[in-house]
Amino acid sequence: MLAVHFGAGNIGRGFIGNLLFQSGYQTVFVDVNQEIVDLLNEKNQYTVVLADKSQEELQIRNVSAVNSGTDPDQVIELIANADLVTAAVGPNILPFIAGSIAEGLRKRIAANDAPLNIIACENMIGGSTLLKEKVYEKLEESEKQLFDSRFGFPDAAVDRIVPNQSNEDKLMVKVEPFYEWAVDETKIIGSRPEVEGITYVEDLKPYIERKLFTVNTGHAAAAYIGYQAGMRTIDEAMKIKELQELIQQTLQETGRMLISKYAFEPEEHQKYIEKIVNRFVNPYITDEVTRVGRSPIRKLGPADRLVSPAVQYLQLTGDVPVSLTRVIASAFLYDYKEDPDAVAIQEAIYEKGIERAIEQFTGIEAGSILSETVLDHYHQLKSGITIK
Ligand SMILES: NC(=O)C1=CN([C@@H]2O[C@H](COP(=O)(O)OP(=O)(O)OC[C@H]3O[C@@H](n4cnc5c(N)ncnc54)[C@H](O)[C@@H]3O)[C@@H](O)[C@H]2O)C=CC1
Numbered sequence: 001m002l003a004v005h006f007g008a009g010n011i012g013r014g015f016i017g018n019l020l021f022q023s024g025y026q027t028v029f030v031d032v033n034q035e036i037v038d039l040l041n042e043k044n045q046y047t048v049v050l051a052d053k054s055q056e057e058l059q060i061r062n063v064s065a066v067n068s069g070t071d072p073d074q075v076i077e078l079i080a081n082a083d084l085v086t087a088a089v090g091p092n093i094l095p096f097i098a099g100s101i102a103e104g105l106r107k108r109i110a111a112n113d114a115p116l117n118i119i120a121c122e123n124m125i126g127g128s129t130l131l132k133e134k135v136y137e138k139l140e141e142s143e144k145q146l147f148d149s150r151f152g153f154p155d156a157a158v159d160r161i162v163p164n165q166s167n168e169d170k171l172m173v174k175v176e177p178f179y180e181w182a183v184d185e186t187k188i189i190g191s192r193p194e195v196e197g198i199t200y201v202e203d204l205k206p207y208i209e210r211k212l213f214t215v216n217t218g219h220a221a222a223a224y225i226g227y228q229a230g231m232r233t234i235d236e237a238m239k240i241k242e243l244q245e246l247i248q249q250t251l252q253e254t255g256r257m258l259i260s261k262y263a264f265e266p267e268e269h270q271k272y273i274e275k276i277v278n279r280f281v282n283p284y285i286t287d288e289v290t291r292v293g294r295s296p297i298r299k300l301g302p303a304d305r306l307v308s309p310a311v312q313y314l315q316l317t318g319d320v321p322v323s324l325t326r327v328i329a330s331a332f333l334y335d336y337k338e339d340p341d342a343v344a345i346q347e348a349i350y351e352k353g354i355e356r357a358i359e360q361f362t363g364i365e366a367g368s369i370l371s372e373t374v375l376d377h378y379h380q381l382k383s384g385i386t387i388k
């Protein structure tokens with residue numbers, strides 16, 4: 001069985017590649033990083049290390065790679081013959097891989113009538129749906145019906161913390177032992193890809209919202225508030241008692257919203273929160289706040305981990321979320337110079353003021369109660385009332 005995976009980065013090698021190998025696939029990674037492509041083709045294997053007391057090493061074999069920048073025809077050929085296509089490149093990169101996927105699917109249609117599923121494994125709601133939209137933008141109107149009947153783009157929720165790597169062995173990836181991969185089975189075309197570790201679900205929305213608004217909201221809170229307090233890593237940040245408390249309060253807010261929306265069992269949800277917070281304090285993982293906080297424009301978007309739960313909390317409970325708005329404010333103070341999103345946000349604040357910047361990046365209307373609350377937190381945090 002042939003799997004083509006776009007993005008041989010942290011989650012690509014450390015999670016998706018790992019499960020594909022365990023499920024019997026031959027995996028070809030598609031990436032634009034020539035060094036990683038060369039190494040994968042030279043070794044045809046790499047090591048995944050579990051970040052816990054055991055430090056267990058898994059050998060991931062049957063892998064190779066192609067550089068889509070220099071060898072686009074090979075990528076097209078691979079897609080034409082694949083049994084499964086997956087991607088973990090980042091939401092902003094999905095439009096750039098759509099062209100070769102469209103071409104590959106065209107070539108496949110000309111050669112055989114086997115169905116194919118394409119699963120984007122990004123931290124976002126509707127990642128595969130977005131990829132499908134971008135692929136379909138490359139099609140003629142007349143092609144779309146046949147594509148609909150042959151190719152599935154099931155959305156997914158993926159969860160495993162894989163920090164940036166600093167190993168001497170450039171292919172080695174250190175990952176937390178925990179993982180979860182839920183896939184929307186209603187959008188599968190043909191038979192379900194048999195991948196060890198995938199949970200097929202009929203309704204993905206509760207899974208993806210629970211995950212994005214707990215793991216990723218909590219993590220973003222630790223990153224932005226931790227950065228504000230001068231911390232370098234998430235585990236350092238988590239040692240600050242007040243920060244842990246703020247994360248707990250933030251996750252109580254997202255929890256209240258999720259429980260009210262999906263009728264989750266409160267005790268079960270509380271256990272889920274505790275488990276997530278424990279993952280953040282894993283002493284075997286060094287995860288920089290600047291990785292977890294990366295791309296703040298994306299993270300402040302209306303459908304993402306901070307603003308969406310805040311807006312839904314207000315709508316569902318009638319109360320203003322005190323902690324979520326504080327985390328949103330701290331994201332507006334995130335001024336890490338190496339992050340182009342952070343720089344753009346700071347420039348927008350400088351040029352048009354914080355209130356307009358909040359509206360621009362979050363879609364929260366200026367003058368609304370949410371905007372006013374974020375604004376209050378922003379001014380307090382800026383005047384030095386920090387967590388430390
Ligand atoms: N790292 C993690 O723990 C998790 C990450 N994710 C999601 O997975 C996605 C990837 O994240 P990471 O693996 O952390 O990032 P990463 O930066 O380690 O990996 C991304 C890879 O995509 C490659 N890439 C960039 N442009 C490309 C293109 N045009 N074609 C093919 N490959 C291209 C990069 O060279 C890199 O190897 C993101 O959406 C992230 O939110 C989801 C869950 C966990």
Ligand SMILES: O=P(O)(O)OC[C@H]1O[C@](O)(CO)[C@@H](O)[C@@H]1O
Binds near residue numbers: 123161216220292
């Ligand atoms: O990958 P993103 O969306 O930039 O956000 C980083 C987040 O993703 C993860 O890497 C994995 O879920 C978390 O560590 C963190 O919450």
